[in-house]
Amino acid sequence: MALRDRILTQFLTATILLLLLFGISADGPAVALEGFWRLQSSPARLLSDYTAMQGTGAALLNAAAVGIIGWLFAMLNGISLSGPTIAAVFTMIGFALFGKTPLNCIPIMAGVSLSALIVRKKPREYLLIGMFGTALGPLVSFVAFEMGLTPALALPVSLAVGLAVGIVLPPLAIAMLHLHQGYNLYNIGLTAGFIGLFAASLPSAGGKSIASISSWGTAADPWLFLFIPLLSLIAAGMAFICCGKKSWNEFLSILKLPGRLPSDFCELSGPGGALLNAGILGMLYSAYVAIVGAPFNGPVIGGLMTLMGFAFFGKHPRNVIPVFLGLLAAALLFGKTLNESWVILAFLFGTALAPIAGEFGPGIGILAGFLHLVLVERSGTWHGGMNLYNNGFAGGLTATLIVSVIEWYRTSIER
Amino acid sequence: MKRREFLVHLISELSSFLLQGQPRKMVISLHQEADGIHLAVIDDRARSEVEIKAIERALNASRRPELAGYYGQMAGHDLLGSARLNLVGWQIKHADVLKNPGGGVMLNLWIGGEDFEYTKFSIDPEDEKEKEK
Numbered sequence: 001m002a003l004r005d006r007i008l009t010q011f012l013t014a015t016i017l018l019l020l021l022f023g024i025s026a027d028g029p030a031v032a033l034e035g036f037w038r039l040q041s042s043p044a045r046l047l048s049d050y051t052a053m054q055g056t057g058a059a060l061l062n063a064a065a066v067g068i069i070g071w072l073f074a075m076l077n078g079i080s081l082s083g084p085t086i087a088a089v090f091t092m093i094g095f096a097l098f099g100k101t102p103l104n105c106i107p108i109m110a111g112v113s114l115s116a117l118i119v120r121k122k123p124r125e126y127l128l129i130g131m132f133g134t135a136l137g138p139l140v141s142f143v144a145f146e147m148g149l150t151p152a153l154a155l156p157v158s159l160a161v162g163l164a165v166g167i168v169l170p171p172l173a174i175a176m177l178h179l180h181q182g183y184n185l186y187n188i189g190l191t192a193g194f195i196g197l198f199a200a201s202l203p204s205a206g207g208k209s210i211a212s213i214s215s216w217g218t219a220a221d222p223w224l225f226l227f228i229p230l231l232s233l234i235a236a237g238m239a240f241i242c243c244g245k246k247s248w249n250e251f252l253s254i255l256k257l258p259g260r261l262p263s264d265f266c267e268l269s270g271p272g273g274a275l276l277n278a279g280i281l282g283m284l285y286s287a288y289v290a291i292v293g294a295p296f297n298g299p300v301i302g303g304l305m306t307l308m309g310f311a312f313f314g315k316h317p318r319n320v321i322p323v324f325l326g327l328l329a330a331a332l333l334f335g336k337t338l339n340e341s342w343v344i345l346a347f348l349f350g351t352a353l354a355p356i357a358g359e360f361g362p363g364i365g366i367l368a369g370f371l372h373l374v375l376v377e378r379s380g381t382w383h384g385g386m387n388l389y390n391n392g393f394a395g396g397l398t399a400t401l402i403v404s405v406i407e408w409y410r411t412s413i414e415r
Numbered sequence: 416m417k418r419r420e421f422l423v424h425l426i427s428e429l430s431s432f433l434l435q436g437q438p439r440k441m442v443i444s445l446h447q448e449a450d451g452i453h454l455a456v457i458d459d460r461a462r463s464e465v466e467i468k469a470i471e472r473a474l475n476a477s478r479r480p481e482l483a484g485y486y487g488q489m490a491g492h493d494l495l496g497s498a499r500l501n502l503v504g505w506q507i508k509h510a511d512v513l514k515n516p517g518g519g520v521m522l523n524l525w526i527g528g529e530d531f532e533y534t535k536f537s538i539d540p541e542d543e544k545e546k547e548k
Binding site: 074077079082084085116121122124125126127128129170173174177178181182183258260261262264267359403406407410 | 476477479480481482483484485486488489492493494495496497502
């Protein structure tokens, strides 16, 4: 096994073991397992905080299970761990604290694989679309458990919907990629939001309104509070154990990269630097969450996990800070409360726009962050919470706006 | 992707990369055979050994089907920002980067299916290297 594979395998194993250990310790194995079972048939649309709905233990076990499924999916496709696969597994784990379950992920991943076979490609070519595409898991859960179908119909119909969504994801994901040209790291967020617009409109057309869900845990749970700082320390510690001082040099070289999709930091720089980057970003943003007094609940831990995952695939302190400043400027200007649910999530997930700052400079990065906060407050209702990556959706629209203007200017101006 | 579209995207990304260096001349040569393709792009801009090594590394990036099938679709299409040769590298069999005697580089790309052997081509990269010496 190559050094990169070995390090990333160890890190992902440590992450999943930590989830299992904390999950079992938080509420005891019996309560955690019982809650985990109930989560499978719970509503999953935004904002369903699994730590508040079924407890910390159940949510962490669910996250571990979804993470294992993602990892197995990559292994079955013969793809080893790298920057993008770590980002995808971490995103799956993070969102399994507020929306993804094994039951609602598997049909979508199967549908994407089927889509590859339809056009005579190998399923591994669409592996990442399948893994990130689980953003639409709530749609599967919605059909199965919220539409009032009989149990005999609910499972096959939801499975069919999941497969259908998976089949249309690849062509749309590729089309959406061209819109923002790789400057929104959560491309599937834009894609899933686009599909979500139609998915949410169908029940409305049939006269069925979609009630909003607002589950947001506020309890101070030490297991959740400790999880990301501990994982960040593990990441930084592993960086120095595996690669020594070289990790620091690799981290410095990561800071020079724009981070535009697809930037595999493990390949472009090195796994030690990428691990250190994940540790630093995890600590920095955990500190921010603590400072503004936001709860360390399912969605917030999910945001931090996604941030750490994308520290292997596009984000680093130099390209996220301008976006952060833009978000802060908009929040202060419009009088938003910094620890309010959607605001804190915008700060964590808005970093999807980091490549804009990395490529076009901090000024444009600040503008991107500012516009993102303005848009994301409204975009969640457009798709009825069916798309878990609401910030990816808003980020994609923001990136498209900025990229279009820059491209028009650069290609039109006479030199 | 159809062969024609695939080639258009590769040529576009490679051209974008070379044109970023503002060369005075650029030549694109394509040689198609039933089981494979040889694409050569030549410019006249002088490059350091470090730059040439970086180009060679990007074009000979290890095969990444999970990236090529998805993000590889951006090659030659989404050109705002720096050109990215690794998008091309994930999708080809092999690349040779040769320094032209008169300055500039020649990028030789060998494209084919799983069974494709570039050494079977009538244009042999070894011959090209010999000519350079």
